[in-house]
Amino acid sequence: MKQLSIEWIIKACNGRKTHGGKEGWITSISTDSRNLEGGSLFIPLIGEFYDGHQFISQAINNGAVAVLVKENHQIELPENLDDVFIIEVKDTLDGLKELGRNYRKLFSIPFIGVTGSVGKTTTKDLISSSLSSKYNVLKNFGNFNNQIGLPMTLFNLEEEHQVAVLEMGMSSFGEIHNLVDIVRPNISVITNIGMSHIENLGSQKNILKAKMEIATYLTEGDYLLLNGDDEYLKTLKDEKSPYHKVFFGVSKDLDFYPDKVEDLGEKGFTLEISIKGKIEVFKINYPGLHNVYNALAAIWIGLNYNMTPSEIQRGLDSYVPSKMRMEIIELPDIKVINDAYNASPDSMKAALNVLDRLEGNRRIAIFGNMLEMGAFSEEGHRIVGNYVTGTGLDILITVGEMAKWIGEEAKAIGGLKEIYTLENNQEAIEILNKILQKKDLVLVKGSRGMKMEEIIIYLQERS
Known part of the structure; x- marks a missing residue:
């Protein structure tokens, strides 16, 4: 994480300093009072069964030099705060998101957002692996794909990063919109429209509508990659948009598809894809036709960022499936x-x-x-x-x-x-x-x- 001044923190989260000196610097941000480094900003979140404000003293003892607090909230602060900065905000979660949104603005690198009912984690990992053979890539780990995990992932951005690939999860309307408002991706990917979270959204048409929030801030020159074989996503073909839509899949009427797919069973697949008039062969080392779709998104993005087929293949070869995922x-x-x-x-x-x-x-x-x-x-x-x-x-x-x-x-x-x-x-x-x-x-x-x-x-x- 870049070193940030207290002044920057206060401005970025729309906060108000109520305690502390004139100058200070933040070198990390944490929502966990147990795992803090010296120079940390501690953000106490409030959930249904917990209130992080109860652990402010522990955070300070563990090295926090600044704390966000919810205004007008019952808080017991330690008597001797020394030079610790206390910054009031209307809501600590909103403060976290605002910090993530403004920290992202410090970087002019490409940002790629990935969502979908099934396969978004694998697709995110394949895109990251593909790009990593040429670029220094940041991606979110585990389930850090929500309104807390995504900003926390962004704080890991360093000067050396060249691309960020970020998975975005949701269970209801508005959630992906909030995430893309923070990230503002240049390329967005939707893997498919299934029945996950249909309890909250009521139908697959509504799931499509919620997933399409990932395109909210795409503009001219940006791309939305869509699984063109998905029965819901392919309905978007004739819809006009300010951004470029790219439909990928195995059907020959799509924008990006393999001329030939050879199923190797447990050993995966080989794909023959025509690129600039030449047939290039890609090997996917994992079974399941769904992984062909996931890999196609990764290959297109690699090509879009001027990678050679051999560079992309090295990246695909380095992919290791996450635990408990196929x-x-x-x-x-x-x-x-x-x-x-x-x-x-x-x-x-x-x-x-x-x-x-x-x-x-x-x-x-x-x-x-x-x-x-x-x-x-x-x-x-x-x-x-x-x-x-x-x-x-x-x-x-x-x-x-x-x-x-x-x-x-x-x-x-x-x-x-x-x-x-x-x-x-x-x-x-x-x-x-x-x-x-x-x-x-x-x-x-x-x-x-x-x-x-x-x-x-x-x-x-x-x-």
């Missing part, structure tokens, strides 16, 4: 796909497609509840149950009250050898202990709240 684990007697980070109908189907392409004995899918689907929950789970019957799955294990609809739908259609409908992860572990055979392929997937990694831990420990 992570293939080779164990002594079985193979496991750990995709337990989250779940939606689209990502469930994508995971089944990957399982279908692996070589092994029997194919076993363990599916937990898909949460945050509200009134669409039964429909979404039954969509997966219907899809299951058209794959090469041998055994289906469902975990949870909602996931039972997957099993019910699959059983009604028929074709599966074995279906187990269970209540919790421990029951799934007990079933696996009885039925697992050598060279079985096991897919584990469910919403984050289901803690499906408990099953992964069992599978690893039994080997």
Whole structure:
């Protein structure tokens, strides 16, 4: 982070100094009083079950030299503040966002925003990996993709960074708008429109509308990359916009597509793409057709920033999937796909497609509840149950009250050898202990709240 003066901080967050000397400098910003460096600005956030103002004394003891506080808020400050700066703002979260927005203005590098119902993290990571073979890239880590995590990511920007690639998450209208107001990306990417967060938004058309907030501040010379094979995103083709729209995918009527896609099964894909009249071959080292789409966005962006195909390929080769996101684990007697980070109908189907392409004995899918689907929950789970019957799955294990609809739908259609409908992860572990055979392929997937990694831990420990 660049060193910032207290004067800059006060102006950037629309604050008012109530204590402190004339001059001071900030070298880092934190919302966690436990993890502070000397020279830090501490921002105490207020949540439903916590109030960071309770930890101001701890933050000061740990090295904070300045603190944002909410005006007219009941606060117990330590008696001896010495030279600590206290800055009042109307709201500490808004203060954090304003600091992020103004800190971003200190950099004239390209900013790339990525959103979508499924695949946004993988796409963000692939774009970052691709660009990193030529440029110094900042990206957000983990789930730092919201109104708190995004500004905190921006504070990691240093003079040496040349590009920033930022994932943007949402669960309702206005959230992405707030994020792009902070970042003002030059290129925005929408991977697809699925059913994630349909509980809050009511329909996929509304999800499309919410995702399109990522284009709010795009202007002439900026780009919006859209999955042109997505049934909702492709409806935007004829809409006029001040920015350039680029539709990517595998269909030959799109702006950017591979002339040939070769499926290598577990080893991934090769793509042949015509670039300036020459066929270039790209290798994707991970299975699943959805990853072809993710990689196409990364390849186009690399080309847009004057990278050669070989530079882009080096970047793609360096990509390592995040934990619990289509992570293939080779164990002594079985193979496991750990995709337990989250779940939606689209990502469930994508995971089944990957399982279908692996070589092994029997194919076993363990599916937990898909949460945050509200009134669409039964429909979404039954969509997966219907899809299951058209794959090469041998055994289906469902975990949870909602996931039972997957099993019910699959059983009604028929074709599966074995279906187990269970209540919790421990029951799934007990079933696996009885039925697992050598060279079985096991897919584990469910919403984050289901803690499906408990099953992964069992599978690893039994080997």
